[in-house]
Amino acid sequence: MPAAEESQGVNKVVDNICELSPDLLAEACQHILTYLQGHSRGVDSAEISDIFQRAGVRVDHEAVQNMIRFLLLTFRSAGKNSLSGDDLVSRLEEGCNKWPKASLQVLHSLWSEHGASVHTQQEIQAVLSISQLVDMQWKLGMAVSSDTCRSLNSPYVSLLLKVVEPSGQISHRSFEMTIPQFQNFHKQFKEMAAVMETV
Template sequence: MRMPAAEGSQGVNKVVDSICRLSTDLVAEACQHVLSYLQGQTSGVDSAEISASFQRSDVTLEHEDLQNIIRFLLLTFRAAGKSNLSGDDLVSKLEEDSNEWSKGTLQVVHRLWSEHGAVVRSQQELQTTLSINQLVDMQWKLGMAVSSDTCRSLNSPYVSLRLKILEPSGQISYKSFEMTVPQFQNFHKQFKEMAALMETV
């Protein structure tokens, strides 16, 4: 089994370095978020929640660095589950792919995988091969346009939408956009039609 290699070994070493700069408690917390998702206990891995937790411990990471850590942990634990690795096997594979790992970080990964690996493997077996994005939450607000590409006249009402989306990778992303009121009314009508149709399935 080959562990995730984003941009080759240099990319892996960069992510490993970011992980090893964290305290073992924060590494354990990040791993727990990922493992909870992979065990089907949560609907996704929310990077904003992890970032807020890190900030409470006076640790600030760039958004991209945190995303890379989450992606790496997701790929690592998924690959370990698919290959049916033990805790010892997983640590060996991680050490083969990077010499940047600290002993304390590897001990955390070993302990958590030994505790949760079997459940992750069984959850993977239950998952279907087809994965699509899922809408987790939608927020909207009504505003008045001062300037807009879509509203021809100023002082026109508009609706601002913010969608929370669960991607197949397990990461949660946010999409924001604006609609005119007639566009939103049509959007709402289509949602109602979809909901009615789904009730008949």
């Protein structure tokens, strides 16, 4: 994306954020900061969109998602760089001169209160940077050609895993197993589940 288009996109997102009342902006930021502090599994854009609708703010769902994405990136960057509330506001003003004072005060106040906790959570996540399994699908098939099956027409299990990477992006992993491999895989999963229940 050319820099001019990217800048125009950021300005549009900032315009949408600036149309929010300080209370609505604070409520949306609270959802995001709760997630960044590790107290929730994610930011529900539909819930934030409903909050805006109830307050009489007419903004489409894609615009809400863009606002959330912008604020997530802003707070993540501020946490990574250990910015103070003043530094955060300065960077926002450098990026766009449209910010109303009331919006900047909300962001300054919330970041001053929660910034250290977000920074700590980011450090923990960096150390524990592991992927998270969010969905697993499987299907049974018959092998027509395979590297691991000795004869054709042998049954196999195809697995598709949906994994959230430490970066937050979702990736898909797929692989095939013979029936004995799948049975062993299933057994190991049951053992892991039993161990996790005791924790």
